[in-house]
Every structure is written in structure tokens, then in C-alpha cells.
Amino acid sequence: MTDPARERLTVLDADGRPTGVAERGEVYARSLWHASTAVALRSTDGEHGLRAHIHAYQAFCDGPVVHQPAEVAEGGWWTLDELRSRLDPPAYPWVPDGRVVTRRWLGDAVG
Structure with a gap:
């Protein structure tokens, strides 16, 4: 399995414009701007949520869910x-x- 800290990410400025590339470990250590995606996967009955800046998505599913171990x-x-x-x-x-x-x-989507 590849070391996640070595993954290369696009570094952004405060306005979201690409400025370069750095390894994930450096991006986190130096608190550099980068894109992040979160997906809130919910059951269709609305009772359950799954783990979950600004690119956030919500979807509905009753499973099964297969995770990518590296992610x-x-x-x-x-x-x-x-x-x-x-x-x-x-x-x-x-x-x-x-x-x-x-x-x-x-706060925004669910209340």
C-alpha cells in the first residue's frame, strides 16, 4: 500500500487558485491550502449517516459500501x-x- 503522506496534492492560494504541488504530509504539517472533498452517505430512511473546504456532497444509499483502504x-x-x-x-x-x-x-444541510 502506498504511504498516504507521500501523495501529491495541488496547493492552492486563499482564493482557490493552484500555486504548486506538495506531498500530503507537507500540506498538513504546514497547513497549506488544498482542496478537500467530503461525502456524507446516508441511508434512504434518513436515520443513519456515514463518515464524513468546501466541496461537500450528500448522497443516499442503503449499502453495501466498499471503502478504498488507501483512502x-x-x-x-x-x-x-x-x-x-x-x-x-x-x-x-x-x-x-x-x-x-x-x-x-x-449545521447547514441537516440542522
Whole structure:
């Protein structure tokens, strides 16, 4: 498996314009601007959410969901309350941008 920290990402300026390329580890260590995508995959009954800056998407699915091991450390079905309870550190280990996007999605899309 390839080391995720070595993945090359496009570095952006504050306005979202590409300025160069750096490895993911450097982007995170130096807090460089980069694009991030979050997908909130929900069951069609609206009761469950799945893990989930600004490119956020919501889709509906009743599974099964097959994760790409190099991209997703863990996945599972959570209720929205379970998802909310895992957002406060150190309750659950989130990547920083994932935590921000998920909070924004819960506030804007779900309420």
C-alpha cells in the first residue's frame, strides 16, 4: 500500500487558485491550502449517516459500501446523534478538515 503522506496534492492560494504541488504530509504539517472533498452517505430512511473546504456532497444509499483502504481508515453506519457525539475531541480521531466539513454539513444541510 502506498504511504498516504507521500501523495501529491495541488496547493492552492486563499482564493482557490493552484500555486504548486506538495506531498500530503507537507500540506498538513504546514497547513497549506488544498482542496478537500467530503461525502456524507446516508441511508434512504434518513436515520443513519456515514463518515464524513468546501466541496461537500450528500448522497443516499442503503449499502453495501466498499471503502478504498488507501483512502478510508474506517466506515460504518451512525445515526446523526452518534455522528454529532463523535465530533468533539478527543472522542473520535478525525482528520482536521474532515471534522470541519462534517460540522458545517450538519449545521447547514441537516440542522
